[in-house]
Amino acid sequence: xxxxxxxxxxxxxxxxxxxxxxxxxxxxxxxxxxxxxxxxxxxxxxxxxxxxxxxxxxxxxxxxxxxxxxxxxxxxxxxxxxxxxxxxxxxxxxxxxxxxxxxxxxxxxxxxxxxxxxxxxxxxxxxxxxxxxxxxxxxxxxxxxxxxxxxxxxxxxxxxxxxxxxxxxxxxxxxxxxxxxxxxxxxxxxxxxxxxxxxxxxxxxxxxxxxxxxxxxxxxxxxxxxxxxxxxxxxxxxxxxxxxxxxxxxxxxxxxxxxxxxxxxxxxxxxxxxxxxxxxxxxxxxxxxxxxxxxxxxxxxxxxxxxxxxxxxxxxxxxxxxxxxxxxxxxxxxxxxxxxxxxxxxxxxxxxxxxxxxxxxxxxxxxxxxxxxxxx
Amino acid sequence: xxxxxxxxxxxxxxxxxxxxxxxxxxxxxxxxxxxxxxxxxxxxxxxxxxxxxxxxxxxxxxxxxxxxxxxxxxxxxxxxxxxxxxxxxxxxxxxxxxxxxxxxxxxxxxxxxxxxxxxxxxxxxxxxxxxxxxxxxxxxxxxxxxxxxxxxxxxxxxxxxxxxxxxxxxxxxxxxxxxxxxxxxxxxxxxxxxxxxxxxxxxxxxxxxxxxxxxxxxxxxxxxxxxxxxxxxxxxxxxxxxxxxxxxxxxxxxxxxxxxxxxxxxxxxxxxxxxxxxxxxxxxxxxxxxxxxxxxxxxxxxxxxxxxxxxxxxxxxxxxxxxxxxxxxxxxxxxxxxxxxxxxxxxxxxxxxxxxxxxxxxxxxxxxxxxxxxxxxxxxxxxxxxxxxxxxxxxxxxxxxxxxxxxxxxxxxxxxxxxxxxxxxxxxxxxxxxxxxxxxxxxxxxxxxx
Numbered sequence: 001x002x003x004x005x006x007x008x009x010x011x012x013x014x015x016x017x018x019x020x021x022x023x024x025x026x027x028x029x030x031x032x033x034x035x036x037x038x039x040x041x042x043x044x045x046x047x048x049x050x051x052x053x054x055x056x057x058x059x060x061x062x063x064x065x066x067x068x069x070x071x072x073x074x075x076x077x078x079x080x081x082x083x084x085x086x087x088x089x090x091x092x093x094x095x096x097x098x099x100x101x102x103x104x105x106x107x108x109x110x111x112x113x114x115x116x117x118x119x120x121x122x123x124x125x126x127x128x129x130x131x132x133x134x135x136x137x138x139x140x141x142x143x144x145x146x147x148x149x150x151x152x153x154x155x156x157x158x159x160x161x162x163x164x165x166x167x168x169x170x171x172x173x174x175x176x177x178x179x180x181x182x183x184x185x186x187x188x189x190x191x192x193x194x195x196x197x198x199x200x201x202x203x204x205x206x207x208x209x210x211x212x213x214x215x216x217x218x219x220x221x222x223x224x225x226x227x228x229x230x231x232x233x234x235x236x237x238x239x240x241x242x243x244x245x246x247x248x249x250x251x252x253x254x255x256x257x258x259x260x261x262x263x264x265x266x267x268x269x270x271x272x273x274x275x276x277x278x279x280x281x282x283x284x285x286x287x288x289x290x291x292x293x294x295x296x297x298x299x300x301x302x303x304x305x306x307x308x309x310x311x312x313x314x315x316x317x318x319x320x321x322x323x324x325x326x327x328x329x330x331x332x333x334x335x336x337x338x339x340x341x342x343x344x345x346x347x348x349x350x351x352x353x354x355x356x357x358x359x360x361x362x363x364x365x366x367x368x369x370x371x372x373x374x375x376x
Numbered sequence: 377x378x379x380x381x382x383x384x385x386x387x388x389x390x391x392x393x394x395x396x397x398x399x400x401x402x403x404x405x406x407x408x409x410x411x412x413x414x415x416x417x418x419x420x421x422x423x424x425x426x427x428x429x430x431x432x433x434x435x436x437x438x439x440x441x442x443x444x445x446x447x448x449x450x451x452x453x454x455x456x457x458x459x460x461x462x463x464x465x466x467x468x469x470x471x472x473x474x475x476x477x478x479x480x481x482x483x484x485x486x487x488x489x490x491x492x493x494x495x496x497x498x499x500x501x502x503x504x505x506x507x508x509x510x511x512x513x514x515x516x517x518x519x520x521x522x523x524x525x526x527x528x529x530x531x532x533x534x535x536x537x538x539x540x541x542x543x544x545x546x547x548x549x550x551x552x553x554x555x556x557x558x559x560x561x562x563x564x565x566x567x568x569x570x571x572x573x574x575x576x577x578x579x580x581x582x583x584x585x586x587x588x589x590x591x592x593x594x595x596x597x598x599x600x601x602x603x604x605x606x607x608x609x610x611x612x613x614x615x616x617x618x619x620x621x622x623x624x625x626x627x628x629x630x631x632x633x634x635x636x637x638x639x640x641x642x643x644x645x646x647x648x649x650x651x652x653x654x655x656x657x658x659x660x661x662x663x664x665x666x667x668x669x670x671x672x673x674x675x676x677x678x679x680x681x682x683x684x685x686x687x688x689x690x691x692x693x694x695x696x697x698x699x700x701x702x703x704x705x706x707x708x709x710x711x712x713x714x715x716x717x718x719x720x721x722x723x724x725x726x727x728x729x730x731x732x733x734x735x736x737x738x739x740x741x742x743x744x745x746x747x748x749x750x751x752x753x754x755x756x757x758x759x760x761x762x763x764x765x766x767x768x769x770x771x772x773x774x775x776x777x778x779x780x781x782x783x784x785x786x787x788x789x790x791x792x793x794x795x796x797x798x799x800x801x802x803x804x805x806x807x808x809x810x811x812x813x814x815x816x817x818x819x820x821x822x823x824x825x826x
Contacts, residue, residue, distance in 0.1 A: 094435065223818040223825065242815075249817045260819065288413070289420050292452045326792045329824030330799020336816045337806035347802040348718045349692040350729065351407070352416050355798030356692065374463060 009033075014180040018205055037236060040186075040195060040203075040210040041225065042179065044172035049078075054138030058146050059166040062087060072096065073164030076148055078135045082107055082253045084169030085118065089256040092127045099128040099163075101135060101150060107253065111265030114301075114318050121257040121299040121320075133159075138166055174214040184208070189216045199243050201232045219249050250332035252325035257299055260324030262332040263316030269305045278315065279308045281341070281361040284372045287322055288352045302357050303365075304341070312341035319358065327355040378699045380471040382706035387500065388473055389480035389490050393512075395529045396522040402461030403468075403475070406510050406682075407691040409457055414532035415552055417453045419723045422559025430762040444560045446537035454533055482649035486676065489649075504705070507655075507664070507672075507679040508694065509648060511641035516544070520604030524615055525635045528553065536611035538562065539633030544601055546572045548722045550638035551584065555725040558593045565594040565630070567601065569622060573722070577734035580770070580787055587726040587768055596630075598622045604635060643683040653677065658685050668712055670701050688718055719786075719801035721794035726768060729797030731804055733785035738774045747784075748775045750810070754826040756791055771826050773813070781810035788823075796824040 001008050011023030011031060021038065023031045046061035062083050065072065075091055077084040078101035085106065091098045100122075107115035123129055132154040139147045141162060149160045176193050187196045187204040194216035201209045209232060212218075212225035227244060234240035250262035269278050282303035290297045305316040314335055319327050334344070349356025363371045379386045392409075394400045401409040421444070428442050468475045478490035478498070488505070490498045513527035526534065528549055539562065543554040546568040558564040566588075573581035589595055599619040607614040612633035619628050643662035650657055650664075656673045657664050663685035670678045678701060681694035696713050703709035719731035738747050751772035759765055774785030786800045800808075818825025 221817070222820045227817055245815055250819045252819050252822065288416055291456050292417055292420075323792045323795045323822075325819045325822030326795040326824045327799060329819050329822060330796060330801070330803055332799070332819070333803035333808055333813060333816045334799060334806050336812050337803055337808050339802060339806045343806050344802050346714045347798075347805045348690070348696055348714070350719050350721050350794045350798050350801070351690070351692045352412050353721070353794035353798060355795045359798065359802065 012178065014178055015184045015186075016180070018184045018208065036207065038208045039201075039229070039232065040179065040208065040214060041212045041229065042175055042214055044174045044213040044220070046168065047170050047173045048168055049135075049170050052135055052137060054140070054146075055135075055168065058138045058140055059168045061168050065167055072167070074162075075099070075165040075167060076101060076161075076163045077167045077169055078102075078148075078150075082110075082255075084167070085122065085255050086253060087167060087169065088127050089122055089254075092122070092125065093256055097128075098126075099130060099161075101130040101133050103132070103134040103153075110253070110259075111261065111316070111318050112267060113303075114259055114261065114265075114320060117299040117301055117320050118253065118255050118257060118259050122255060124296060124298070125256055127256075172213065172220070176214070186210075192216060200235065201228055201244070218246060219251070221249065221251060224249055248332065248335050250328050252328060254325075257320055258322065258324035259318070259320045260328035261316065261318045262328055262335055263314065264305060265316060265318075266303070266305050269315045273307065273315075277308050279306050279312065279341075280304070280365040281306065281363065282365060282371045283357055283361055283363060285321070285354065285357040286374075287354045289322065300354075302361065304344075304358065304361050306341045314339050314341060314344065317358070319354075321354045323354070327358070330355075331358065377467060377471050377473060378702040379706060380473045382702070384706060386473045387502070388468060388475045389478050389488070390475070391477060391479040391492075393479070395527065396515075397526060397530050399530045399533060401533070402458070403464045403477075404457075404461055405508075405691075408460050408464075410529050410532055412691055413457060413460070414453050415528075415556075416723060417456070418449065418532070418556045418560075419552065421449050422556040422725070425559055425561070430758075430764065433762040446534075446560070449560075450533065450535070457532075480648065482653045482655075485653060503676065505677045506698070506701070507645075507648070507677065507683065508681045508698070509644040509683060511643050511682045511689070513637060514640045514642050515637060516601060516639065518602055518604065520606070520615075521637065524604045524606050524613075525637045527637050531636060538636070539612045540631075541565070541634045541636055542567060542617055542630065542632040543636045543638060545638035545640070546570075546574070547638055547640060548573060548576075548724075550636075551588065551724050552722065553636060553638060554593055555588060555723075558588070558591065559725060564592075565596060565632070567596045567599055567619060569600050570598065576722070576728075577730065577736065577785075577787055579735055579772075580728055580730070580789055583768075583770060583789055584722070584724050584726060584728060587765075588724065591725060596628075599628065601635075602627075607631065641682070641689075645683055661685065669704065670697055670713070687715060688720075690718065690720060693718055714805075717801060717804050719797050721797060723794075726765075726789055727791060727793035729786075729788045729793030731786045731797055731801040732783070733774055734787075735772070735774060735785065738776075738785055742776055742778070742784075746777050748777055748781065748810075749773070750775070752826055754790065754823065756823050757821045758791070769823065773810070775810045783808045783810060783813065788826075790823050792823065799824075 009023050011025050013021045013023045016022045020034045046063055048056045074097040076099045077088050088098045088100045106119045133150045133152045135148055135150045137149045141147050145162045146166050147162050151158055174193050176188055185205050186208055195203055195210040195214055197203055197210050197215045201211055203210050211228045213220045231242055231244050248263050252260040284301050286297040300321045302319045306312045306314050317331050347359045349359040363369050390403050392400045476490055478492040480488050480490050483489045486501050488500050513529055515521045541557055541564050543550050543566045554564050554566045572585045599621050601617050601619045603618040605616045607616050615632050615635055617630050645657050645662045654674055655677055664672055664679045664683050665685040666672055666679055670680050672679055680697045682689040700711050700713050717732050722728040749772055753767045754769045755766050769790035771788045773783050775781040776784050783804055788796050
């Protein structure tokens with residue numbers, strides 16, 4: 001920022017009028033700034049389930065986890081977003097006793113078949129899962145440990161257990177209260193609190209823009225925020241007219257067995273086009289590195305959702321396995337170019353890799369055949 | 377297996393002529409037995425060694441020094457290969473393909489003689505033949521080479537740790553082997569006649585060499601061995617290597633436990649009776665020229681794989697070509713194997729994935745003013761905490777300015793290069809342009825987003 005002569009103020013900003021922002025330092029000193037164009041990118045912070053007794057006082061969130069000075073010990077992570085699964089995953093991996101509590105389904109919004117494979121793998125690797133349960137209260141014990149009480153909706157029972165740490169991962173909410181958006185007329189979604197923007201990132205007030213996690217209906221991903229911001233700047237000052245394309249944004253969940261995806265989930269494709277009009281190619285494969293190490297590859301799986309008509313355009317690609325992010329990135333480019341199944345089949349695989357399994361997909365779900373493939 | 381699907385009567389003749397040191401192996405070809413598979417597994421073994429070092433910075437505590445057992449690794453690798461050999465035997469049997477472990481040679485039109493290990497001969501006739509005999513490592517033709525040197529054909533099943541090793545050659549085989557041997561803790565030297573990785577992007581090839589040097593591998597450049605002598609027998613023994621400079625009159629000597637030759641491979645086409653059926657081969661290289669349907673000059677004889685002239689020496693290419701050929705012959709398909717923009721990866725300590733033109737080739741074909749090269753160094757997130765190798769990883773794409781800045785070359789130097797490159801190869805096959813690349817969002821944090 002210094003190099004590019006961007007002025008940086010370490011202050012909490014709020015609107016006093018449509019062109020004026022008031023900043024307050026930690027010490028309470030105030031600065032007033034006016035500007036022609038204003039971009040809001042204040043992001044989100046983890047939510048606390050304040051309706052659960054003890055949640056705020058005794059629980060932590062991911063904001064705290066990465067800064068903990070001591071090991072979290074025996075940990076419970078209730079609710080199941082990718083944040084909680086990823087954290088539970090690495091906590092288990094470093095040897096801690098970790099439990100994930102979920103009320104209904106894991107990774108809502110993601111392809112559910114893939115989500116189950118991810119959690120199945122975590123279970124076989126030692127993360128405990130309390131399914132169909134939700135916490136009702138958190139109390140502190142004399143030993144300084146935490147006692148959590150929860151309802152098991154399947155059995156209709158109430159259960160308790162004690163933990164060293166309870167980490168909430170119930171979603172993130174924008175910190176729009178203190179921004180004073182109402183005063184200047186910037187509209188937000190009443191349910192989520194997120195700022196409503198149009199395709200050019202503009203809010204309901206023409207010269208005020210918003211990007212990133214704080215915007216309604218956008219993926220909560222770093223690279224999209226960065227890209228949107230760059231394109232916005234170019235439109236405002238660089239004579240460009242290019243809008244941000246939010247379709248086919250690839251993403252990866254860094255659970256112990258990683259899951260990378262781009263495009264539509266199978267459910268979304270079926271809903272959009274009808275199951276008769278889509279073809280799903282899939283395969284269970286075994287990474288070479290797992291063979292000699294005798295690791296379980298049961299959940300290593302890849303599937304491609306295509307349109308069934310002649311061109312067979314690829315609608316979605318899903319990959320579970322090591323280095324899923326590295327694998328998916330290049331294919332996301334292909335999908336941006338309108339890749340079709342025949343084009344992918346013309347691409348020769350790199351051997352031996354996991355990614356090559358994608359270029360070899362040929363068994364359809366429709367055929368009902370066993371999708372286990374051998375590598376070499 | 378593909379042909380058997382169409383109810384053709386199929387036979388496979390597979391035979392491995394033992395190496396000069398007596399080594400042989402099972403069904404599956406080079407890739408499975410003495411190529412990609414054991415190579416990648418041993419490369420992985422070396423990477424795990426590095427990971428152990430990194431792990432301390434990530435909080436893993438262990439006090440003992442961790443050592444590597446060559447025997448344990450080789451046994452595991454060979455066991456896995458054995459399971460693949462077995463898998464192929466079973467697959468062939470299930471698909472009713474007749475398999476004979478015998479050396480095949482043409483003796484007349486439509487007729488082949490198969491000689492097994494014990495010298496028993498049988499004659500077979502067939503409507504069509506497919507030659508996929510591959511290649512074997514080349515020897516230097518100097519005193520002591522066949523008696524005392526090993527090749528990649530021997531390395532992956534060597535029943536003793538190779539110890540202090542001299543690798544002769546600068547092919548990807550040479551560099552990959554040197555790389556993992558050093559990664560396992562051995563003292564490794566590479567003797568190079570001229571340039572590294574001939575045929576690959578030279579800018580990247582040099583970066584690979586630099587990285588290997590910085591990580592403890594010695595390079596002796598512009599020398600060739602002229603004599604190998606045994607000082608002491610043993611497993612391993614001790615060898616004296618005498619080498620001559622390619623530029624001046626300098627002679628040097630060195631002592632090593634093992635000398636690994638990786639100077640190239642020669643096609644196995646000279647002793648299979650091709651002259652008896654009139655199949656033309658390139659007399660100099662031994663390779664077989666074929667048309668774009670893998671057909672030789674004799675209409676009923678086809679060829680695929682490493683023995684083909686002007687084609688790529690890669691397993692997946694051979695497999696794809698073979699499958700498509702059979703589909704054209706027996707399933708009425710018309711699709712031909714697409715040899716353009718085939719991606720590849722070199723599994724050196726710093727991995728290199730590539731697809732399309734090297735920078736030199738692009739400049740030669742299109743002219744320097746018509747191409748644009750975008751490049752970047754990057755530092756994998758996983759390497760930051762252990763403070764490893766800042767600014768060594770590198771990515772570049774080469775675009776054709778005249779064709780809408782179409783991406784015609786992709787090169788990445790970094791971890792998991794193969795996984796990264798595969799998807800980009802698919803995108804290039806879809807006609808990827810720089811603009812489309814720019815508008816694709818990165819996955820964060822991964823190396824591929826660079």
